[in-house]
Amino acid sequence: MSNELLIGVLGLQGDIEENIKATTEALREMNLKGKVISVRYPEEIMKIDGLIIPGGESTVMGLLISLKDELLHAITRMIQRGLPIMGACAGMIVLAKKSYDKVIGDKKQLLLGILDIEIERNSFGRQHDSFESDLEISGINDSYKGIFIRAPSVISVGPNVQILSKFGGKIVAVRQENIIGTSFHPELSGDYRMHRLFIELVTNWKKESFQQ
Amino acid sequence: MTISQVGAHPLSAGVKISTVDTKEISSGTTLIKRGFAHMQKHGVIMDVTNVEQAQIAEDAGAVAVMVLDKLPSDVRSAGGVARTASVKIIETVLDAVSIPVMAKCRxxxxxxxxxxxxxxxxxxxxxxxxxxxxxxxxxxxxxxxTPFVNGAKNLGEALRRIQEGASMIRTKGEPGTGDVSHAVTHIRQVNNEITKIRGIYDNNDDQELITISRELQSSFEIVKETARLGRLPVVNFAAGGISTPADAALLMNLGCDGIFVGSGIFKAEDPLERAKAVVIATTYFDDPKTVLEAQKMVDEKKSMLGLDTKNLDLRMQERGPTV
Known part of the structure; x- marks a missing residue:
């Protein structure tokens, strides 16, 4: 086993390159060796130490995941092994157990169902209501600039889910063991502390799985 | 930053500041507008004229829908003046799909x-x-x-539109013709111009970049930033004449960030299958095996017939102000 971390960004749709860049910057800030790649195939998923599901459209990502059984199986198998995952905005929706749209209600769409939360999509309104604002996030000192783009919010959480941040009375960041979900886009803020938090999970998981 | 802020007008009327629980929130900032465009990347935006088409597009994996009164090929055959779509239709689409809804204005x-x-x-x-x-x-x-997208045939047009506030650029391929060659010309033109200024930037030759910015009728600041990035400072999509999965893959391979499909889907006889196939080919553009699978989903006999662009009465890409 090499010390070098291999982090994958799900490369189906959305701001893939922005997440690759943000994760690379975070590794550099932490003085860690690692590579960040776009992943679309089962073979790639099976060898990574951490997975980021980027922002984009959750319906599109769900459709493209379900298109190829092997891809869905690879992701599910790695999740069962405890693979650290971070999902931002659409990425968090894809991870969630349940989701509905604020305007149109229930929407049949593929969800991985591993993050024990219920999501309200487009919870803050349409694009002209999208916004940026300072947030408090547990685990991060000082305020953090949240970029909310047609953002979802978390309506309810299961017993194993820790709430990391709230904004305007709504839950906007959660953690369940090795899984982090955010309503906002940490890859766009120019502040890589959320990605660093995720990389810490990746480093720990890699150490633990090596010891076993 | 992962998104360029070049040319931003932070104090413009589009930026709205309000408060939520004593916290200041800003909407319509450059980051929020360009950020929205970045979320569309690697996706397919589909033209629709009614709510049924919008739902088909959403189910097929469209990243957004664009509401028009008529599809571009019908705009051609109808002639007359083409205006923005009926507000009522836009409203019904807004209430029917969970993906972003776009619309065109003159x-x-x-x-x-x-x-x-x-x-x-x-x-x-x-x-x-x-x-x-x-x-x-x-x-x-x-x-x-609200963020805007504008068409551009070359680098100067693209940069002037960004300076006016566009958050996304697309090619001005000849709409409604099924002929992808004009979109290809435009993206190649932009790519070649960027390659050239990138070389000048690497030589640290600001004086030459100033000369070029005058030729492009754009600011030195935005020309230099584009040269530094080696790409447009906002996302750049392909649009105009795209009708098959292979067309989408071709343009993604030329460096486009995503795809607009106009008449190509709902003027074909197999819209749902074709829409899905274009989505797959856009994601896996660099994987010939998967593009082949996507191409197999469509039947060329069902593609829109298209138009010979040599003898067009109306060249849409030539319309509007030249600066």
Whole structure:
């Protein structure tokens, strides 16, 4: 086993390159060796130490995941092994157990169902209501600039889910063991502390799985 | 930053500041508008004229829908003046799909744009598919909270539109013809011009970049930033004439960030399958095996017939102000 971390960004749709860049910057800030790649195939998923599901459209990502059984199986198998995952905005929706749209209600769409939360999509309104604002996030000192783009919010959480941040009375960041979900886009803020938090999970998981 | 802030007008009328629980929140900032465009990357935006088509597009994996009164090929055959779509239709689409909804306004028609902003569309396309309303100027897009997309045939056009506030650029391929060659020409032109200024940037030759920015009728700041990035400072999509999965893959391989499909889907006889296939080919553009699988999903006999672009009565890409 090499010390070098291999982090994958799900490369189906959305701001893939922005997440690759943000994760690379975070590794550099932490003085860690690692590579960040776009992943679309089962073979790639099976060898990574951490997975980021980027922002984009959750319906599109769900459709493209379900298109190829092997891809869905690879992701599910790695999740069962405890693979650290971070999902931002659409990425968090894809991870969630349940989701509905604020305007149109229930929407049949593929969800991985591993993050024990219920999501309200487009919870803050349409694009002209999208916004940026300072947030408090547990685990991060000082305020953090949240970029909310047609953002979802978390309506309810299961017993194993820790709430990391709230904004305007709504839950906007959660953690369940090795899984982090955010309503906002940490890859766009120019502040890589959320990605660093995720990389810490990746480093720990890699150490633990090596010891076993 | 992972998104360029070049040319931003932070104090423009489009930026709205309010408070939520004593916290200041800002909408319509450059980051929020360009950020929205980045979320569309690697996706397919589909033209629709009614709610049924919008739902088909969403189910097929469209990243957003663009509401028009007529598909571009029908705009051609109808002739006359093409204007923004009926507000009622836009509203029904807004209430029916969970993905972003875009709509087109005429070039320079600031009032149509204001109406679209009030209705609540997620992005406005200031489009040459409709009849231009102003032959001298485009809309000053910094005045809007809603992001805009504009067409461009070359680097100068693209940079001028970004300086006016566009958050996304697309090619001006000849719409409604099924002929992809014009979109290809435009993206190649932009790529070649960027390669050239990138070389000059690497040589640290600011004086030459100033000369070029004058030729491009753009600011030195934005030319230098584009040269530094080696790409446009906002996302760049392909649009115009795309009808098959292979067309989408071709343009993604040329460096486009995503795809607009106009008449290509709903003027074909197999819209649902074709829409899905174009989505797959856009994601796996660099994987010939998967593009083949996508191409197998469509039947060439069902593609829109298309038009010979040599003898067109109306070249939409030539419409509107030249600066």
């Amino acid at each position: 070039i320079g028609h600031a009032s149509e744009a204001s109406i679209l902003e009030e209705v609540g569309v997620d992005m406005i396309d200031e489009s040459e598919v409709l009849s231009p309303a102003d032959q001298g100027r485009h809309i000053w897009k910094w005045n809007y909270t």
